[in-house]
Amino acid sequence: MKILVIGGTGHVGTFLVKQLLAQGHDVVIGSRGKTIVPEGSPLYNAKQVVSNSADPESLKDMAEDRYEVVIDFPGTAYNTYKAFRDTASHVIACGSLWMFGYPHVVPTPEIRQEKCPFEGYENRYIQIQEMIGDSGKHRAVFTAIMLPNICGPGKKPLETMGGRDINVHRALKEGKPVYLPDGPEALIGPCDAEDIANLFALAVNNRTAAAGQIFNAGSAYSVTASRFVDIYSDIYDVKIPIEKVSWQHYIDEISPGIDNWWHFYAHMQPDISKAQCLLGYYPAYTPEETLERAVRWMFDQKLL
Template identity: 30%
Template sequence: MVVGGSGHIGTFLVPRLVRAGHEVVTISRGQRSSYVDDPAWAQVRHVVADREAEDRDGTFPGRVAAERADVVVDLICFTLESAKALVERLRGETGHLLHCGSIWRAGPSVRLPITEENGEPPLGEYGIAKDAIARMLKAEHRLVTTSLHPGHIVGPGWHPIGPLGNLDPGVWRRLSAGEPLDVPGIGAEFLHHVHADDVAQAFEAAIARRDAAAGQDFSVVAPSALNVRGFAQIGASWFGQQARLRTVSWEEFRRGTEAEAAQASWEHLSRNHYFSIDKARTLLGYAPRYQPEEAVLESVRWLVHHDRLEVARPLTV
């Protein structure tokens, strides 16, 4: 069973599981199809449910347990209370529970690369919750659990976190036009992306290697990370341009940037995340296909080709 199977990760994970010979059931609100078409979806049974509403009235864990799945993959759990309720109900009902966390379980970096053991305490409601869930799952002894923590997920169908650490589409227009781009600081902060199919690969591997994955937590990211200036330079090159970067203070950056985008930049860049995948490689055989720039390019190309992103020049790659 895949909870939230029509989202970014489920788009790639569900077909992978079908092709591996599993009988797959998904639970989602039924408001959106997967981002990428795949004939494997014809073999999937879909259950329509509102996770948030059923968590409030306490019925969601029972709905999941009633399916008596061998494996439950929970891609849309965001609170410790929700995670605990599911764990308590699935004891004795399922063989393996896998949770999708986030690299934001770690706070601003002190040493790089960040491992599963040396991350700093998280900041913000989202990161604190993901860290608490991961710790709870690791301490669970009556149900086999695994948590996987993706970086900034990208792929066809949605906007990527861009070179300034936000979702402002105007950044791509400016890069494609060769216009100056204001960068807060010196542009040395890291962003660690991952393609959604590589995340799906890691979940599939954790299911296949249950004994190795049992009780473990894994960072799931691309093999390398991009810093701001390198990301901007690579992105501009896709349009045959050179990035023209102008260093500004954070105060100046906030004055010239829409408030929501500026705050997103601060949230991403202040964390300065670059993670190791050694543990996932060793225990799961995780072998990501995409370098971060390849994953982001696939997303940008899809957006441009579907008229979802305004750019000044066509892609040259």
């Protein structure tokens, strides 16, 4: 199949393009042209086109080249779907588990829990619902895949402050204390980018089963915040002390941004049973394994 991957040079996109090329698909990467793919990279065998998916006119021009499948990673799926729904046969969007709002059910199914506190995600979720309702009314069907915390080689992994700060990782490597909020602990669900890419590939190759569906990607299980710290202790081979502080102190002084402290407030354990049943999705890496792969990548990149 001829497949357009918008954002194909990103973290998950890189793994997906490799998989699709290995399966024999004709893959085109759509990007702003800021990432240079070196000769010898597996992505070098994919054609590249310069595009701006935030610009509907740019997408209309791209839609003149007939693609069977179009995948949108940058969060511009609403533009992409409208541009390609009459020419492509399948449009697949990347979403986030956080779009479902604070989880009242764990593992969390592909069902709205409450309003998402992040405006951008909230708006995109409303758009996803509209596209799900429109799926199949034109030539294209629509699928959304909701991501948990993305981990694995290719990007700095989530650290114990809820960000991806290399200085925090250096402190973890040195065994510096970690502060966590007191009380019941949230579940954290690192999922390998390669596993996430595999779910996208399964949706590509199973159009009928994926049509009009929202699927969760995720690891087989999640870990508590304390276990998350202990995994880093094991990886760095150092004892990392944990000190508990009140929630108010934590969000005021330790990790004041909601983008960060939400990781330690809201459970991230997606229910992946629908993807398993309909698409045959089974993650290959545990949270421990994907974090170790990510740390090894940081060492290989001389970040640590």
